[in-house]
Amino acid sequence: MRFLYAGLGLFFVALAVVGIVLPLVPTVPFLLLAAFCFANSSDRLHNWILAHNTFGPMITDWRDQGAIRPNAKKAATLSIAAVFGLSLLIGVPAYVLGIQAIVLSAVLTFIWTRPNG
Numbered sequence: 724m725r726f727l728y729a730g731l732g733l734f735f736v737a738l739a740v741v742g743i744v745l746p747l748v749p750t751v752p753f754l755l756l757a758a759f760c761f762a763n764s765s766d767r768l769h770n771w772i773l774a775h776n777t778f779g780p781m782i783t784d785w786r787d788q789g790a791i792r793p794n795a796k797k798a799a800t801l802s803i804a805a806v807f808g809l810s811l812l813i814g815v816p817a818y819v820l821g822i823q824a825i826v827l828s829a830v831l832t833f834i835w836t837r838p839n840g
Contacts, residue, residue, distance in 0.1 A: 751781050758773070791840055806823075
């Protein structure tokens, strides 16, 4: 099981790195999953991700305070607006836009009600 968790952790780190480059792919949820997997597989990998200059602060903010940094909130808001705007541009049916609006509004509400990291 330790090898499975370590492999999954590395996979989630790779997805998080993709999320840094591509604005529509989330980063922090994948980092949280990676930290969980590493905690169950390898102290060395778990300590590495917590001590990482880029990834570590996001994980510890969430772990300690349930917090999201303001820059991450702004990036998420811009990404969500871009997705919705793209849906409008390509002519997605109105009922799909309605579902999107409800779901994306709920996600934004969740993000913006978290404390600042």
